Amino acid sequence: MPTYQELARDSGLDRPDIHALFHHLGGYNRAFLITHGDEAADPAFAERFTALAARRRAGEPVAYLLGEKEFYSLTFQVGPGVLIPRPETELLVDLALERLPQGGALVDLGTGSGIIALTIAHERPDATVTALDVSAAALEIARANASRLAPQVRVLQSDWYSALGHEQFAVIVSNPPYIEQDDPHLQQGDLRFEPRSALTDEADGLVHIRSIINGARPRLLAGGWLLFEHGFDQGLAARDLLEAAGFDQVQTWQDIAGMDRVSGGLALA
Incomplete structure (x- = not known):
């Protein structure tokens, strides 16, 4: 299972988009990747993040991904x-x-x-x-x-x-x-x-x-x-x-x- 830092790095997203998705999916703030980035990502979180990151790379607006x-x-x-x-x-x-x-x-x-x-x-x-x-x-x-x-x-x-x-x-x-x-x-x-x-x-x-x-x-x-x-x-x-x-x-x-x-x-x- 990848770490949170690896998920973020391999997502191909800009940092603001990564932060928005991390907060939306797990309630994680901007400091989370610094303090917990080397921990193994929760499998359910990783699956949902990977799916949303793919949609974002295809151009879908972040607001639609978050629903708000x-x-x-x-x-x-x-x-x-x-x-x-x-x-x-x-x-x-x-x-x-x-x-x-x-x-x-x-x-x-x-x-x-x-x-x-x-x-x-x-x-x-x-x-x-x-x-x-x-x-x-x-x-x-x-x-x-x-x-x-x-x-x-x-x-x-x-x-x-x-x-x-x-x-x-x-x-x-x-x-x-x-x-x-x-x-x-x-x-x-x-x-x-x-x-x-x-x-x-x-x-x-x-x-x-x-x-x-x-x-x-x-x-x-x-x-x-x-x-x-x-x-x-x-x-x-x-x-x-x-x-x-x-x-x-x-x-x-x-x-x-x-x-x-x-x-x-x-x-x-």
């Missing part, structure tokens, strides 16, 4: 039916929290695993939060996360606004599919394993953004905000669409890397 990912200091269940949470999306959460009034209502369009809606509900238990997605697979994961993190959140199946009727909200947020259909990044890294329908609109990357903007005004209260994530090169197009739809205080905010990431506007009436 941290976002905004919360741990979310994730799987192949949803996007993997990314730190740049925390900007959208911050902006929504700043604009959500006490006791206000917020809806998250295309919620995926629920990271935006559930984080906001966790931070602001006074708010009334609704999470929508058209994907049954995504909703199963979102509901599992909601039951653990924010059971007060309403999770509904909806093609954008279709399930909302005449409801109105103080804030509408969304992280829609915004990658252009021919973008080479779709064939690289983790994106190869994430649901394509959650990444691209199979067009110019603005199809869903147009739908969200065009449907927002009747569903926003006076003084309400629409905020959505987009690609680093879509800020200008997003602002043009918001202004054409009659939004006020239209602007774009940059993410932690200094890239255009979120645009939004105010509905005056």
Whole structure:
């Protein structure tokens, strides 16, 4: 039976991936390989680690191997039916929290695993939060996360606004599919394993953004905000669409890397 150190060395993985799998499978921290690395590995651990390491070498995202990912200091269940949470999306959460009034209502369009809606509900238990997605697979994961993190959140199946009727909200947020259909990044890294329908609109990357903007005004209260994530090169197009739809205080905010990431506007009436 190989030692833990030999398992790690022969895995072909980067050290952060090794540490993540060791912690996931055995609860072992980063110091474990230093203090116990020369010990014979537990056979069950070795078998599971070897299997997951092979999947990781094939490119499968670590988050899918672990079945979870941290976002905004919360741990979310994730799987192949949803996007993997990314730190740049925390900007959208911050902006929504700043604009959500006490006791206000917020809806998250295309919620995926629920990271935006559930984080906001966790931070602001006074708010009334609704999470929508058209994907049954995504909703199963979102509901599992909601039951653990924010059971007060309403999770509904909806093609954008279709399930909302005449409801109105103080804030509408969304992280829609915004990658252009021919973008080479779709064939690289983790994106190869994430649901394509959650990444691209199979067009110019603005199809869903147009739908969200065009449907927002009747569903926003006076003084309400629409905020959505987009690609680093879509800020200008997003602002043009918001202004054409009659939004006020239209602007774009940059993410932690200094890239255009979120645009939004105010509905005056």
